Amino acid sequence: MALIIAGERSGVGKTTVTLALLSCLSRRYRRVQSFKVGPDYIDPMFHQRVTGRPCRNLDPVLTSEFYVQACFNRHLDGVDYALIEGVMGLFDGASGRDDVASTAHIARLLHVPVLLVLDCSRLSRSVAAIAQGYRSFDQSIQVAGVVLNRVGSDRHLELLQDALEPLQLPILGVLRRQDSLRIPDRHLGLVPTDELTFLFQLIDQLADIGETCFNWEYLLPLLKADRHDSTVNHQPLTPGVSQPITRIAIARDRAFSFYYQDNLDLLQKLGAQLVPWSPLGDTTLPAGVQGLYFGGGFPEVFAQELADNIEARQAVWNAIIQGMPTYAECGGLMYLCQEVTDFEEKSWSMVGILPTKAVMGKRLTLGYRQATALQNTPLVLAGEKVWGHEFHRSQLTATPKPPLFEIKGYEPKGKVSIEGWKMYQIHASYIHLHWGGKIEIPGRFLKYCQQFNSRS
Template sequence: MKGFVVSGTGSGVGKTSVTTGLLSLLSKGRKVQAFKAGPDFIDPMYHTAATGRPARNLDSFMLDDDTIRNVVGYASKDADLCVVEGVRGLYEGFAGDGDVGSTAYVAKLLGFPVVLVVDAGSLTRSAAAIINGFRSFDPEVKIAGVILNKVSGRQHSDKLDVAMETYCKGVKVLGKIPKDRENTLGQRHLGLQTLHSFEQKEIEPLERLADPVDLDMLMGIAEECTADLPDSSPYVRRRSGLKAAVPMDDAYSFYYRENIECLEASGIEVRTFRPADGEHLPDADMAYLGGGYPELYADRISSNRDFLDGLENMCAEGKPILGECGGLMTLCSSMTDKSGKEYRMSGVFDAKAEFVDKRHGPTYVLAEAKGNNPLFSGPMRGHEYHYSEVLAHEDAEFCFDIRRGLGIRDGKDGLVRNNAVGTYMHQHALSCDDWAKGFVESAR
C-alpha cells in the first residue's frame, strides 16, 4: 500500500489546510483514501470533500493495533494512495512519556513515512534545528520530507534554502508555501461548518495554497512505502432486517464512518434524514443521534415536532435509541443556548441541556457499562467534548460509570430510560467487539 503521513511540529502550523489542498490535487486522476489521526470529526469532513471518499479516523487510544491496520487496509483496498493527517504535533499523545495516541505511533504502526509541516514564519536556521530535533527524537519514525509553510518572501526563501542545505542534508524539501491568510481554512471555519455545508469553492483555495508542493516528489515518497495491511471486513455480520433512523445534516454530523458501517454489517438499513430542514423521523426500529451543532439550529429542531415527538414515542415503545453529545441534548426536555433562550426538545429524559462559557475537552474517556445499560456491556473507550452541561433530575438513572473523563455528573454518564441511552461520550464502533449487538437485541 502506498501512503504517507502529514504531520506538524505542533497545532496551528497549517497542516489541515495543506493536507486538504494536497488531497484535492492528488485526487485528480487517483483514488485517494484519507485518514485523520486522533478523535476529530471536523478535519475528516474536509478530507471527504477533497477526495470524494469517506475519510476515516485512526486513534491508538480507542483502537488496538490490529484494528487500526485493518481499518486502513479495508478502507484502502480499491485506492491508489493513503494519506493520513496527524493530530497536534508529531509526538503528542495520551501521556507525556509515551507515544500511544500520537501521530508518530500511527506512522510506525502502518510503516508510513512522515511529511513534516513546519511553520517557518520568521525562522531560518531555527527551522533546521527544529527539523533535526524531530528527526532524531525517535529514529523509528521516518521523516522523509518537509513542507515549509508561511514563507514571507524571496529573501526568506533563499535563507531557508541555505539553512536546509547546510544543516539538514538528506531532507527533501517538498515545497515552500508563501504566507497566505486568504487561502487557508482559518479558525472561523473550523467547528462552524460541516460536511453538508461544503461547496467546491471551499476546497479550491486550499488547492492554491498547496500548489507549491512538488507532487511528483511527494508520490516518490509514497511509492517507497510497501505496507502490507489486512483488508478483510472488521465487522461482525448478521442478518437482522432492522431499520435505524440516523439524522445527518448541519445539526447532526459527528459520526465515525465505522459506526454507520457497523450497523449496516448487522443487516440494519440506515435511513438518514435532515431534521433541521424539517424532515420527519423515518419509520424505524431504532435511532442513533450523533453529535454536531444542534444549538445553532435549536429553533428549527424545536419546531420539528414529528422528529421530537417521534423520539419520545420510540422510547415509550422500548425501541433502542443512542444519543451522543448533541444527540444527548436533543433527548433532554429542553436546550438553552448561549444567549439564554430555551427551546423545547424531545423529553425522552427529564433533564435540561444548557450551554456554558467553560469548555472541557476534547478528552479521552474510560467508562464501564453498568448492568442496567440496554445497549452496551463491559469497559468502553471514547472521547468527550463539553460546551454544555446536562442538568438531570436528582433521581436520574445512569448506565455508565466514568473511570476517566467528566460524563454528566459525579462520575456518571449515560442517562437511561427503557432502551434509550444519552451520553456525552462519542464511541468508535471498533473499540469493542460487537458494537451493534445491543441495538439488535433491544430492537427484537
C-alpha cells in the same frame, strides 16, 4: 506506502497542507484514500468532500493497534494514493507523558514516513534546529521531508532554505502566507462542510495551490498506496450479515453530523438499513424504522430550528415512549433533554424525554474516557468497559439517577465521575464511541431493534 502529515505542534497548518495535497491528487487521479489520526469528526468531513471517499479514523485508544493496522490495510485496496492527517504535534500522545495515540505512534505502527509541517511565520535560521530536533528525537520515525508553511517573501524563503541545506532534509512543499485562504471555525473546531456555501471554490483553490507548491516528483512515490502483507489482513474486521434487515433512522443534517464511518459500516454489514432523516426539516420519522441513532454535532447552533420543529420532537418522543431503542451521543443527548440553553443564554425546547437541561458554557470538556457500564442498555452490559472520547462545551443541570457510566480519564489515577442516561430503551451519553474494537456493540443494538419490531 503512504505518507502521514505531521505538525511540530497544533495550529501549524496540517489540515490546509493535507487538503491541498488531497485536492490536487483527487483532481489528477480520483482514487485517493485519506485517514485521520485520533477521534476527530470534522476534518474527515473535509477529506471526504475532496476525495469522494469516507475518511477513516485511526485511533488505538478508541479501538486497538490491531484495528488501526487492519483498517489501514483494508482501505488501501482499489486506490492509487493514500494520505494520513496527523493530530497535534508529532509526538503528542493521549496522556502527554508518552506518544501513545500520537501521529508518531501511528507512523511506527503502519511503517509510513512523515512529512513534517513547519510554521515559518516567525522563524528564519531557527527552522533548522526545529527540523533537526524532530528528525533526531525518535530514530524509528522516518521524516521524509518538510513543508514550509506561511512563508512571507522570497527573501524569507531564501533564509529558510539556507538554514536547512546542511541538514540534507528535503523541502517538499512551500506555502506562502494566504490571508484569503481561511476555513472558518467555531467553538469545537472547523465549521462542518454542509454549512459552507463556498466549499467547491475552496477545494479548487486548494487544488491550485497543491499544483504549484509541492515537489510532486518526490512526493508521488511516497503517496503511492501499497497494502502491507501482514497477518492483520487474514482476520475480517466485520462479520457477515447474520440478521434480518433492520431499519435504523439516523439523524443527518446540519445539527447532527458527527459519525464514524466505520460505525455506520458495521451496522450495515450486520444487517441494518440506515435511513437518513433530518430533525431540522422532517416532521415525521421515516416509515417502518425500528431504532433511532442520534450522533453528535451542533444542536446548540440550530437550537431555534430544532425547537420550532415541534412535529419532529413529538415523533421522537412518541417512538421512545413506545420503547424504540435509541442511541444518542453528545449532541444527540442534548436533543433528548428538556431544553438547550445556547451561548446567548436563550433557552429552546427539545424532545424533553430526559429530565435535565443542557446549558452551553465556556469550559471545554475534552479527553479520552474509560467508561464502565453500571446498567444494561441496548448497547452495553452492566460491568462492561469501553473507551470513548468527550468533546463538548455544554453541561447538564441534573445528575442521572441511576447513571449509565462510571467514567475515568486516560490517566490511571484520574478523577472518577458518573455520566449518561438510561431510560426506556435509550442509551444517551456525552461519550463518543468507535465500535471498531467492540463489534458486539452494534450487534446488540440491532437485536434490541428487532425485538421492538416483533412487539409492534
